[in-house]
Amino acid sequence: MTELAPPTRSRVLAALRAQRIETASWAFGNSGTRFKVFAQEGVPRDPYEKIADAATVHRFTGVAPTVALHIPWDKLDDYAALAAYAKERGIGLGAINTNVFQDDDYRLGSVTNPDPRIRAKALAHMFECVDIMDATGSRDLKLWFADGTNYPGQDSIRARQDRLADALAATYERLGPAQRMLLEYKLFEPAFYTTDVPDWGTAYAHCLALGDRAQVVIDTGHHAPGTNIEFIVAVLIRAGKLGAFDFNSRFYADDDLMVGAADPFQLFRIMCEIVSADVLKPEAGIAFMLDQCHNIEPKIQAVIRSVMNVQEATAKALLVDTAALAAAQRDGDVLEANEVLMDAYHTDVRPLLRDLRGEMGLDPDPIAAYKRSGYYETVKAERVGGEAAGWGA
Ligand code: PSV
Ligand code: MN
Numbered sequence: 001m002t003e004l005a006p007p008t009r010s011r012v013l014a015a016l017r018a019q020r021i022e023t024a025s026w027a028f029g030n031s032g033t034r035f036k037v038f039a040q041e042g043v044p045r046d047p048y049e050k051i052a053d054a055a056t057v058h059r060f061t062g063v064a065p066t067v068a069l070h071i072p073w074d075k076l077d078d079y080a081a082l083a084a085y086a087k088e089r090g091i092g093l094g095a096i097n098t099n100v101f102q103d104d105d106y107r108l109g110s111v112t113n114p115d116p117r118i119r120a121k122a123l124a125h126m127f128e129c130v131d132i133m134d135a136t137g138s139r140d141l142k143l144w145f146a147d148g149t150n151y152p153g154q155d156s157i158r159a160r161q162d163r164l165a166d167a168l169a170a171t172y173e174r175l176g177p178a179q180r181m182l183l184e185y186k187l188f189e190p191a192f193y194t195t196d197v198p199d200w201g202t203a204y205a206h207c208l209a210l211g212d213r214a215q216v217v218i219d220t221g222h223h224a225p226g227t228n229i230e231f232i233v234a235v236l237i238r239a240g241k242l243g244a245f246d247f248n249s250r251f252y253a254d255d256d257l258m259v260g261a262a263d264p265f266q267l268f269r270i271m272c273e274i275v276s277a278d279v280l281k282p283e284a285g286i287a288f289m290l291d292q293c294h295n296i297e298p299k300i301q302a303v304i305r306s307v308m309n310v311q312e313a314t315a316k317a318l319l320v321d322t323a324a325l326a327a328a329q330r331d332g333d334v335l336e337a338n339e340v341l342m343d344a345y346h347t348d349v350r351p352l353l354r355d356l357r358g359e360m361g362l363d364p365d366p367i368a369a370y371k372r373s374g375y376y377e378t379v380k381a382e383r384v385g386g387e388a389a390g391w392g393a
């Protein structure tokens, strides 16, 4: 990398130092496809051990100070005790994810189910998750609904939207003043004909009707191939409705592979929208979370790598020469504008990130440091005969 001018260098380093990436508890447990879950040694046996793994990621990266929970995968009697344990380990508890998709009752949907008894059960779970947020001090309630239909005529599309709106409104009412509701969309799966929240437009329309504390989650794996995700990012930022990302990468559908693995250029383009709108800083309120499954690769190491991938894309976005870009755009110089962006993308930012880690008192190479630490060998020896609930359960 050519030498950066000192003001640029300190601006970029300050932004990277302030960056926050939230890990997910379920990334540390066993997961797989519908064909096979490959069990790994040393996986956490309970939410406490997942927290310990998340704290390990933070210890080596310095920018992942919170971990999201999924209920009931992380069900406990005492969430305040879990929050205290996390604090002891140097991290906090992040978003609370609801789970209204893994129960036989939800065959025809949860909050959009035609049966009012099932809808009430799903709503009660959402309220329970807000109670958990009260105990953990979490700011965000994250909602993803597997609801939809498989066959034309199976149910009324409009009636299901009405039921969804009712459940969201009741949950929104239950939130405290410092709490937010984040609504995630997904094109398809498990429903194959209609999905009740299939796209950002539907999520946006519901959030708009609810109020300021309802915002949209962009899961990068939840779109049709070829979708321009950075366009969605730009539109939602402009509307003040981008609440969070679930980062992961995909080659085909909702692959949940490591972010930045399939398409690092897409991740860069997304981060360019974030940086250019000045919403990278935590105070801007956008949560950058990982929602991934590490089916065949070592999990903690994969989460560390994912954090580093996000940092690399962010560093490149921060290096875009904004003055040169603005001038090229003003002049209508299409190729020059594109080249300014590509120059930043092609910069090798790894030395800069190594320097950042050094300045933060971290090992410049988090993966090597993690491997040297012997953490995995220790937990492998300790954690025998168990497997935490999660996708693999
Ligand atoms: C659904 O595919 C999803 O992306 C939602 O965020 C779930 O809560 C999550 O996966 C669990 O991995
Ligand atoms: Mn997700």
Ligand code: MN
Pocket (backbone or CB within 6 Å): 219, 221, 222, 254
């Ligand atoms: Mn998903």
